[in-house]
Amino acid sequence: MSLIEVQSPGLQTTVQDLGREGFGPVGVSPSGAADPLALRIGNRLVGNAEGAAALEMTLVGGTFLFPERSVVALTGSDFGATLDDVVVEMWTAVEVRAGQTLKMGPTRSGARCYLCVRGGMDVKLFLGSASTHLLSSLGGYGGRALRKGDVLRIRSAGGAFRTFRKQRLSGRALKQLSPRKVLRVTPGPQSDWFSEEAHKNFYSATYRLAEESNRMGLRLEGPPLNSPSGGEMISEGVSLGAVQITASGLPIILFVEQQTTGGYPKIANVISADLHSLGQLRPRDEIRFEPVDFAAARALLIEQEKLLASEDLIV
Amino acid sequence: MGTVGKTQLRFQVASDQSLFVYFDLPSKKGSAEGPPSQKQITLEAHEQVRRLLRLLELEPIAGVRNLHPAYGSLLIKFDALKLQHEELENLLRTYVERMRSVALPEPRLVEIPVCYGGEYGPDLNEVAELHQMTVEQAIELHSSATYLVYFLGFAPGFAYLGDVAQQLATPRLPSPRKSVPAGSVGIAGRQTGVYPIATPGGWRLVGRTPVKMFQPDRAQMSLLALGDRVRFVPISPQQFAKLALGNT
Numbered sequence: 429m430s431l432i433e434v435q436s437p438g439l440q441t442t443v444q445d446l447g448r449e450g451f452g453p454v455g456v457s458p459s460g461a462a463d464p465l466a467l468r469i470g471n472r473l474v475g476n477a478e479g480a481a482a483l484e485m486t487l488v489g490g491t492f493l494f495p496e497r498s499v500v501a502l503t504g505s506d507f508g509a510t511l512d513d514v515v516v517e518m519w520t521a522v523e524v525r526a527g528q529t530l531k532m533g534p535t536r537s538g539a540r541c542y543l544c545v546r547g548g549m550d551v552k553l554f555l556g557s558a559s560t561h562l563l564s565s566l567g568g569y570g571g572r573a574l575r576k577g578d579v580l581r582i583r584s585a586g587g588a589f590r591t592f593r594k595q596r597l598s599g600r601a602l603k604q605l606s607p608r609k610v611l612r613v614t615p616g617p618q619s620d621w622f623s624e625e626a627h628k629n630f631y632s633a634t635y636r637l638a639e640e641s642n643r644m645g646l647r648l649e650g651p652p653l654n655s656p657s658g659g660e661m662i663s664e665g666v667s668l669g670a671v672q673i674t675a676s677g678l679p680i681i682l683f684v685e686q687q688t689t690g691g692y693p694k695i696a697n698v699i700s701a702d703l704h705s706l707g708q709l710r711p712r713d714e715i716r717f718e719p720v721d722f723a724a725a726r727a728l729l730i731e732q733e734k735l736l737a738s739e740d741l742i743v
Numbered sequence: 744m745g746t747v748g749k750t751q752l753r754f755q756v757a758s759d760q761s762l763f764v765y766f767d768l769p770s771k772k773g774s775a776e777g778p779p780s781q782k783q784i785t786l787e788a789h790e791q792v793r794r795l796l797r798l799l800e801l802e803p804i805a806g807v808r809n810l811h812p813a814y815g816s817l818l819i820k821f822d823a824l825k826l827q828h829e830e831l832e833n834l835l836r837t838y839v840e841r842m843r844s845v846a847l848p849e850p851r852l853v854e855i856p857v858c859y860g861g862e863y864g865p866d867l868n869e870v871a872e873l874h875q876m877t878v879e880q881a882i883e884l885h886s887s888a889t890y891l892v893y894f895l896g897f898a899p900g901f902a903y904l905g906d907v908a909q910q911l912a913t914p915r916l917p918s919p920r921k922s923v924p925a926g927s928v929g930i931a932g933r934q935t936g937v938y939p940i941a942t943p944g945g946w947r948l949v950g951r952t953p954v955k956m957f958q959p960d961r962a963q964m965s966l967l968a969l970g971d972r973v974r975f976v977p978i979s980p981q982q983f984a985k986l987a988l989g990n991t
Contacts, residue, residue, distance in 0.1 A: 449820070452811040453796065454965045455895035554959060564899050564940050566959055617757045663896065663903065665811025665818025667758040689813050689896030697758035700823055722828070725759035729823055 430496045430547065430582035434574050438490035438532065443549050443568035443580075444542075446479040448557035452665065452688050459559040459567065459685050462643060462707030463540050465605055465736070466504035469597055470544030472742060473501035473521045475585065480548030481558035483574070485541045487710065489532020490574065492543070498524040498582070499546040499592055505538035505708055519597040538607055538708030550581040563644060563685055598743045601735055607708035612701070612720045612728070616670060616694030621656040629653055630695055631717055635679065639711045643685040646706060648715075652677025656693055663691040669698030669706065671717070681706060701728040747839060750788045750815075754832045760823040762831055764839075765816045766791040788815035789893055793970050794842040795835075801845070804834055812894045812969060814903075850972050855937065855952050857886070857928050857975045858983040863951035870913050870930065870947050882977055884911045885949060890935060892971040900939035900957030900965040904973055907933045919945030926951045928975065939965075950975075953987035 434441075444467065447460020461467040461484055468478040483490075489507035494500075501521050502509050509516040509532045516522055516530070524530065532541065551558050551569055560568025569578065622630075635648035655673045666672070670682045672692035681698060682690070683706060696717060698706060709715065720728075735741065746752065747766060755763040766788040796812050799819075806825035811818040821831060859882045860867040871881040890904035897903075912933045920943060923929070927938045929946025938944055939956035952975075956966045967973065978986070 449808040450810075452809045452818075452820075453800075453895060453969065454899060455897060455901050456899045456964075458809070563942060566899065614756075614759055617755050617763055662814055664763070664813040664816045665757075665761075665896075667761040667818065667820065669758060687897050688811050689894070694757075697761075699759050722756065722759055726823060726827070729759065733824060 430498060430584075432545065432580045432582060433493040433495065434490060434576060434578040434580070435493055435529065436491040437574040437576055437578070438485045439488040440486040441490050441574045442484050442560040442562065442572075443481050443551050443558050443574075444484040444560060445481040445558045447559050447684065448555045448567070451555055455688050456555065456566075457561060457564075457685055457688055458668070459561040459643075460557070461542065461559075462684055463504050463542070463607075463704045464707075465704040465732075466540070466542045466707075467544070468736065469519070469601075469605075469741075470501045470503035470542045471548070473503070473519070473595060473597070474499045474544050474546040475521075476544065476546060476548050480544070480583075481551060482542050482544040482549060483580075485532060485543065487539055488534045489541055489543075491529060491531045493529050494524045494526065496526050500524055500530065501544045502532075502541055503544065503597075504541045506536040507532040507534070507541040508536055509541075517596070519602060521593065521595050523592045523594075535710070539710045540707050545582050547583040547585040550583040561685055562642075595742050598740055601738075601741050604735055605704070605732070607705040608702055609705075609714065610716050610718050611705060612699045612725070613671065613696035613717050614699055614720060614722055614725050616672075616696045617664075618656070618661070618693035619695055621693050622673070622695050623654060626653045626655075626695070630679075631719060634714050634716055637709050637711050637713045637715065641709075641711060643683055645683050645686065646681040646709060648679045648681070650678070653679075653695070661691055661693055663689045666690040666694070667697055669700075669703050670694045671696040671698065699725040699728060701725065701732045747791055750785070750791055752839060754835070756828050757818060761818055761820045762828055762835075763816055763818050764795060764835060785815070786891070789891070790847075791815075791842070792817050792894075793847055794845050795838060796969065797847060798838050798842045798845050802838075804831070807831075811896070813896065814893050847970060850970050851968075852889070852972045852974065853967060854974050854976050855928075855954055855966075856978040856982065856986060857950040857952050858978050858980055859885075859950035861980065863980075863983070864928070864949040866916075866947040867949045870911070870949060873913060874910055876910070881911060881949070884908045885930070885935070886975045886977050888974075890973045892967050892969055892973060894969055895965060895967070898938070898940055898942050899959075900967070902936055902956075902965075902967040902971075902973070904935045905933055907935050909933070913947050915945040916947060919943050923948065924951065926953060926956070928952060951983070953983050953990060955990055
C-alpha cells in the first residue's frame with residue numbers, strides 16, 4: 429500500500445472528488461472539487477478515472493513526502509511546486525521516486541491547485557463520495573482539512589505499475605479552459621422580482637470577492653442593489669452557482685458546500701460551463717457578470733465537454 | 744400552468760441544469776407582485792411536494808441528479824447533457840397527473856426531549872419577555888404543539904418544523920451566532936428546528952436536546968423525515984445529562 433505523509437498541510441487542503449449528488453431530501457450538500465475541470469484533467473494525466481479523489485489546496489499549498497514511487501499531476505493554479513527543489517511543471521504527469529518531497533508555496537495565479545496521484549486517495553467514502561464537507565465535518569479525511577503529520581493512503585493503481593509516460597494537457601485546451609473573470613449567467617428564478625434598474629446595475633457593476641468567501645459561498649463587495657421586499661422570501665431549494673441578493677443588496681454566489689435550501693431571491697445563476705472558474709477566484713479578485721440565454725449556456729457546456737472528450741486533449 | 748387540487752402548478756427554470764416545480768405560488772409574474780407571504784404556504788401545497796418527491800423516488804427519471812424539496816416547491820437538478828428543461832417539464836407533468844394515487848408513508852410521531860432555558864436555551868428569557876409571558880408559558884406553548892416536518896435543508900438533518908404558535912413567533916437574531924451547539928432548539932418566525940451539528944445560526948435558542956439528530960453511519964441518517972410529526976418533551980438538566988451519557 430502506498431502512502432503520502434503530510435509535512436505541512438498548506439492553508440486549507442482537503443480530499444475532494446466530484447461530490448455526492450442525490451441527498452438533497454436529507455439536507456446533505458454535494459460538496460466536491462471547487463474546480464472540477466482541474467480535478468478531472470489531473471486524474472486523466474496520471475491514468476485515473478476522472479472522478480478519483482485528489483487533494484485540493486487553497487491559496488497556499490502543502491509539503492508532502494512520498495515514501496514510495498508514484499506518479500502525480502498538479503493542475504489548476506500554479507502554487508510554485510518543486511520536487512526535491514526541482515521545479516515541477518503544471519498540467520503534466522510527473523514521476524516521483526521513493527523518498528522524494530513535493531513542496532508547494534503561495535499561489536501565483538488562482539485560488540486552487542489539485543494534487544492528483546495515480547490510484548487516487550483512499551479514504552472512507554461517505555454516501556458514495558470521498559469529498560470533504562467542512563461545515564458538517566463529513567467525508568474526506570476525518571471530515572476536516574489536512575494537518576501536519578497526517579498520513580494518507582493511496583489506492584493501488586491496479587495491475588502492474590505501468591511504464592511512465594510524461595503526458596501533458598494540450599496548450600489549446602489549457603487556453604480554452606482557463607478561468608474567466610467575466611462570469612456568464614442565465615436569469616435566476618426570481619430574476620423578474622428585480623427592477624430594470626437593479627438588472628442594469630448588476631450587469632454593469634464590477635464586484636470584488638470578499639475575504640470571508642469560502643467553499644459554501646462567494647461573497648461579493650460592490651454597489652448594493654435594491655433587493656425586492658427586504659431581501660427575504662420563503663425558503664426553497666438552491667442551485668449551484670445561484671447568485672442570491674441578500675438584504676444588504678450584495679450578491680453571494682452559492683458554491684460547492686452550499687446549503688441545500690435558502691431564503692434569498694436569486695437574480696441570476698452562473699452557467700455550468702463557467703462553474704470551474706468560481707473555484708479559482710481569490711479574495712479581492714474583480715469579476716463581472718454577463719447575461720446569456722439558456723440555449724447559449726447549453727451550447728457552451730456541450731462545447732466544453734467536447735473539448736474534454738477530444739483525442740488530442742492530452743499530448 | 745395548471746391546477747392540482749386547490750393549488751397552482753408552475754414550472755420555473757432555475758439554472759441551465761435545474762428546474763423548479765412550484766405549488767401554490769402566485770401564477771402571475773411581474774416585479775410589482777413581489778415575493779409571496781408566509782400565509783401562502785399551505786398544507787395542501789406541501790402535500791403535493793411530498794407526493795411528487797415520493798413518485799420521483801419510486802420512479803427516478805434518467806438524468807435527474809438531485810431533488811430539493813421545500814415548503815411549496817421542489818427544485819430538480821439534472822445533467823444538462825442528458826436532459827433539457829422542456830423535456831423534463833413534459834415528463835414531470837405526467838408525474839403530477841399520476842401522483843394523486845401515490846401512497847404516502849404513514850406519518851410517524853417523533854418525541855424529542857428538550858431541556859429548556861439556562862445554558863441550553865440562552866434566548867428563552869428574551870423570547871418570553873418579548874411576548875410578555877412567563878418562561879413557563881413559553882415552554883408550555885412550544886412543547887404542547889405537534890409540528891410537521893416540512894422539509895430538511897440548511898445542514899444535514901436540519902428539519903424545518905411548523906407551525907409555531909402565533910403568540911410565540913419570534914424573528915431571527917439581528918446577527919447570527921458564529922457557532923450554535925449541536926442539539927440546540929431554535930425558533931425563527933413561526934418555524935422551529937433542531938441544529939443537528941454545530942454551525943453558525945441565527946435562530947433564537949430556547950433549549951437543547953441530547954438526542955442525535957443526524958448519524959451518518961446509520962441506515963436512516965436523519966432522525967426526522969419529510970412529513971413526520973414532532974413533539975418536544977420538556978426534561979430537566981439532570982435528565983439531559985443522563986440521556987447525553989447514554990448517547991456516547
